[in-house]
Amino acid sequence: MKTMDPGVAHVLKRLHYPLEVILTCVRWYVAYPLSLRHLEEMMAERGIAVDHSTVHRWAIKLLPVLEKAFRRCKRAVGKIWRMDETYVKVRGEWRYLYRAVDKEGNTVDFLLRARRDKAAAQRYFEKSIRQNGVPETVTIDKSGANLAALHAVNAERDTPIKIRQVKYLNNVVEQDHRAIKRVIRPMLGFKDFRCARVILSGIEIMHMIAKGQMMHTGKIKPSAACQFYSLAM
Structure with a gap:
């Protein structure tokens, strides 16, 4: 039992x-x-x-x-990641949910940050690598902040992560955002950053379970x- x-x-x-x-x-x-x-x-x-x-x-x-x-x-994810951020409203202001999926569509990791900048993106990559291992390739959009963050991560590595900036390849992660936003919508925004982070983690967990992860x-x-x-x- x-x-x-x-x-x-x-x-x-x-x-x-x-x-x-x-x-x-x-x-x-x-x-x-x-x-x-x-x-x-x-x-x-x-x-x-x-x-x-x-x-x-x-x-x-x-x-x-x-x-x-x-x-x-959690099952291991692939070594080719597609990373992007989406918007989440907290106390009436937009905050940023960083997310990535592998080429099979499995969620790599997620992180809610107050700002959309190099520091936030670097924090996301560091957390994702700590939890899931080092990717071979990361695809991002044309965001300069995400690119700068990856360069900062690579500066600490002997074998650099390959970086691709090809917007259409990120359709997989952009589509995956929709499943998260669909659950968030009736909540009409979060009242507190900590509560938003906790509730979003639960939504991500359930989404990963539904995907067989x-x-x-x-x-x-x-x-x-x-x-x-x-x-x-």
């Missing part, structure tokens, strides 16, 4: 609802284009009284723990929901 992840157990100490209810609400929030009030109404139809602010609190507490668990069982044992592939719930165990 599986035991609960210690991090999840610690978070649940003061949450007075069954784990199944909490995980279901959190998964629905990051998997589908639903607002918190939609979730409140959906649970009420099932005879469970949950305030929308409570669901938000569950997500903020649980998702960092689930992200750590997912990182441990989570390792599992057994011949039969579990459903995306079962894979998400298994992160708590």
Whole structure:
């Protein structure tokens, strides 16, 4: 019998609802284009009284723990990356979600930054390399900041990463942004940068699970929901 992840157990100490209810609400929030009030109404139809602010609190507490668990069982990505950034509104201002996919469309990594500049892009590349290994090639658009960031990364390396600036090759990652933006849209913007970062990590996790990026044992592939719930165990 599986035991609960210690991090999840610690978070649940003061949450007075069954784990199944909490995980279901959190998964629905990051998997589908639903607002918190939609979730409140959906649970009420099932005879469970949950305030929308409570669901938000569950997500903020649980998702960092689930992200750590997912990182441990994420499949390796390819060595050819396509990187781009998209816009996310936080407290009424545009912030920048840096993302990359490999040539098969698998998500490499993601990072929310307040600015769109060389420092932000370099921070993204450093995080992605630390988590996923060094790519052979990175394709970017015509952004001078992204190019400068890659040159800075290469300056520290004996074998440089090949850089391609070909806009049409980045269609794969630009299309992949849409799946993330589709879930974000009903949220009508984030109120806080930290909350945005946490919720976006949950959306990215669920998106990666849906794309088959989570390792599992057994011949039969579990459903995306079962894979998400298994992160708590």
